Amino acid sequence: MIAPHLLRNDLAAVCANLQRRGYSLDTATISALEKRRKEVQSECEKLRAQRNEKSRTIGIAKQNKEDASAMIAEVETINTRLTSADxxxxxxxxxxxxxxxxxxxxxxxxxxxxxxxSSNVEARRWSEPPQFDFTAQDHVALGEQLQLIDFPLAVKLTSARFVAMHGQIAQLHRALGQFMLNLHISQHGYREVYLPFMANTATLTGTGQLPKFEEDLFYAERDGLYLIPTAEVVVTNIVRDSIVAAEELPLKFVCHTPCFRREAGSYGRDTRGMLRQHQFEKVELVHISAPEDSYTALEELTANAEAVLQALKLPYRTVALCSGDIGFAAAKTYDIEVWLPGQDAYREISSCSNCEDFQARRMQGRMRRSGAKPEYLHTLNGSGIAVGRALIAVMENYQQADGSIVIPEVLRPYMNGAEAIRA
RNA sequence: GGAGAGAUGGCAGAGUGGUCGAAUGCGACGGACUUGAAAUCCGUUAAGGGCUUUACGGCUCUUCAAGGGUUCGAAUCCCUUUCUCUCCGCCA
Known part of the structure; x- marks a missing residue:
C-alpha cells in the first residue's frame, strides 16, 4: 500500500512513477474523493466533539439531580446529523x-x-552453459527414460500441472531442499521457520495477493482459507500487527514449503514438463529490515540465493527487472535465471524483491527505535531457490550421453553417497 | 463435535453505565542522590487518523478481540463472530 499522504499531497509524482509500470492512476477520482473526504470527516468530528461535550454535561447535571431533558433533546438532533454524515x-x-x-x-x-x-538489464553472469558432445535432452525425456518422473500418474491422481516422482529423483528433489535450507542456516545466518501452508484473508492481503490476485490462489471455501502461493506470504506476516525493536533487526528467515498456484491465465505456457506446476516446493528467504538498510539487504539476499547455484555449479545470470516487468508489491526486483540446456535458455529460478514499506503498511508491521515513534519496516523476499526448477536444472546440466545424471557433489551426502542416477 | 471460562496499554492486572485512554505493579525512558553502579526518590511512558502551524506545538476524532445493537452517554448492558484456556469425544 502506498502511503495515503502521498496520494493526498503528491498525486502527480505518484502518478508519474506508476506510469513507468504502464499503470495509469485515476487521479480525477482520487482527488475528488479526497476533497469530499476532508469535508465530511471534519463535519463528523465536529458533531462528535459536540456530542461528547454535551453528554459530559448531562452526566454532571444528572449527578446534581438537575433536569437535563433539554440537552438530551439537543443531542438527539446532533445524533441524527451524525448518523448521516458517518x-x-x-x-x-x-x-x-x-x-x-x-x-x-x-x-x-x-x-x-x-x-x-525484453528490457530487463543483466547485472551479472556466472559460469558458462555446458558444452555437450551429444544432443542435450530436457528433463521430461530424461525422467521418462529413467522411469523416475511420472506425469500420467499425477494426472490420474489429481490433474494436469502436477508431477509424481519416484526413487532417486524424488530423493534428489528432497536433497535439494535440505541442502538449501542447511546452507542458509549455517552460512548465511538465517533462522528456519516452519509455518502453516494455508493462510487467511488478512495474511494474504498483508503481502498483496489479495484483493487483486484472488484468481491465482487455491481457496478452501468451507474454511475461508487459501493455500499459500509462496512462503513469503506466511513468513512476512510474522511481523503483521507488531512492533519490532530496532535492535532486533534485521530478521532473516528461511522457510521450506510447498507452493500452490492456480496459474490462471497461463494455460498455453510451459505446458511441457514440470517447469510450471500447480504445486511446487520452494526455499524462501525473507528479510525484515530497517528502512535505511533494505537496499543493502536486497543485495545480500540476492547473493545468498546465487550462492545456492554456485554451490550446485549451475550457470546463471542475474537480471534487474525493468519497470514493466516488476511485480505488484515490489519496488525493485532481481531475477536469477538458471541455464536450462533442454530449452537452450536462461529461465527464472529465483526472484528477489525489496517491497520497502508497501507490505508493512498493509499489515501494520513496524519497528521502534528507542524512545521514538514506530516506523514502518521494510520487507524483502526471494527464492533461495525454487526446488522444482532446481531439480530440472540439475538434471539437464548434469546429464550424460547415456541418459544418466551425475549428482552434484554437495548433494551426495543427502543421497547416501550416490554419485549418479542411472536407469 | 459437546460443556464451561475468558480476551483491557510492552507485560501483569483492576475497572459492571457518566470528567475512563483507563487505577496499581513491573518494565522502559529522563532527572536527583552517588567517584561509578545498585538501592532510593521525583517525573515521563499506548496506537492510529484528521485539521492547523515555518517550526516547537495546538485543537480534535477513533481504538479496552472484531462487527452490530441499546442509551443523551458503553471497557462496563445485549446479540453475532473470531481467538485462547479447561474438561469430554475423535485423531497422527
Whole structure:
C-alpha cells in the first residue's frame, strides 16, 4: 500500500512513477474523493466533539439531580446529523481504501525503464552453459527414460500441472531442499521457520495477493482459507500487527514449503514438463529490515540465493527487472535465471524483491527505535531457490550421453553417497 | 463435535453505565542522590487518523478481540463472530 499522504499531497509524482509500470492512476477520482473526504470527516468530528461535550454535561447535571431533558433533546438532533454524515464518510473511506489496495508499489529510482521482460538489464553472469558432445535432452525425456518422473500418474491422481516422482529423483528433489535450507542456516545466518501452508484473508492481503490476485490462489471455501502461493506470504506476516525493536533487526528467515498456484491465465505456457506446476516446493528467504538498510539487504539476499547455484555449479545470470516487468508489491526486483540446456535458455529460478514499506503498511508491521515513534519496516523476499526448477536444472546440466545424471557433489551426502542416477 | 471460562496499554492486572485512554505493579525512558553502579526518590511512558502551524506545538476524532445493537452517554448492558484456556469425544 502506498502511503495515503502521498496520494493526498503528491498525486502527480505518484502518478508519474506508476506510469513507468504502464499503470495509469485515476487521479480525477482520487482527488475528488479526497476533497469530499476532508469535508465530511471534519463535519463528523465536529458533531462528535459536540456530542461528547454535551453528554459530559448531562452526566454532571444528572449527578446534581438537575433536569437535563433539554440537552438530551439537543443531542438527539446532533445524533441524527451524525448518523448521516458517518455513513457518508464510511462510504468514502471504503471506496478510497479499495482503490488504495489495488495500486501497485512505487518503483525505486534504480529500476530500468521498459515495457516487458525484453528490457530487463543483466547485472551479472556466472559460469558458462555446458558444452555437450551429444544432443542435450530436457528433463521430461530424461525422467521418462529413467522411469523416475511420472506425469500420467499425477494426472490420474489429481490433474494436469502436477508431477509424481519416484526413487532417486524424488530423493534428489528432497536433497535439494535440505541442502538449501542447511546452507542458509549455517552460512548465511538465517533462522528456519516452519509455518502453516494455508493462510487467511488478512495474511494474504498483508503481502498483496489479495484483493487483486484472488484468481491465482487455491481457496478452501468451507474454511475461508487459501493455500499459500509462496512462503513469503506466511513468513512476512510474522511481523503483521507488531512492533519490532530496532535492535532486533534485521530478521532473516528461511522457510521450506510447498507452493500452490492456480496459474490462471497461463494455460498455453510451459505446458511441457514440470517447469510450471500447480504445486511446487520452494526455499524462501525473507528479510525484515530497517528502512535505511533494505537496499543493502536486497543485495545480500540476492547473493545468498546465487550462492545456492554456485554451490550446485549451475550457470546463471542475474537480471534487474525493468519497470514493466516488476511485480505488484515490489519496488525493485532481481531475477536469477538458471541455464536450462533442454530449452537452450536462461529461465527464472529465483526472484528477489525489496517491497520497502508497501507490505508493512498493509499489515501494520513496524519497528521502534528507542524512545521514538514506530516506523514502518521494510520487507524483502526471494527464492533461495525454487526446488522444482532446481531439480530440472540439475538434471539437464548434469546429464550424460547415456541418459544418466551425475549428482552434484554437495548433494551426495543427502543421497547416501550416490554419485549418479542411472536407469 | 459437546460443556464451561475468558480476551483491557510492552507485560501483569483492576475497572459492571457518566470528567475512563483507563487505577496499581513491573518494565522502559529522563532527572536527583552517588567517584561509578545498585538501592532510593521525583517525573515521563499506548496506537492510529484528521485539521492547523515555518517550526516547537495546538485543537480534535477513533481504538479496552472484531462487527452490530441499546442509551443523551458503553471497557462496563445485549446479540453475532473470531481467538485462547479447561474438561469430554475423535485423531497422527
Amino acid at each position: 455513513s457518508d464518510l464510511e462510504k468514502i473511506q471504503s471506496e478510497f481504501n479499495a482503490l488504495l489496495l489495488e495500486i501497485p508499489n512505487l518503483l525505486h529510482d534504480s529500476v530500468p525503464d521498459g515495457k516487458d521482460e
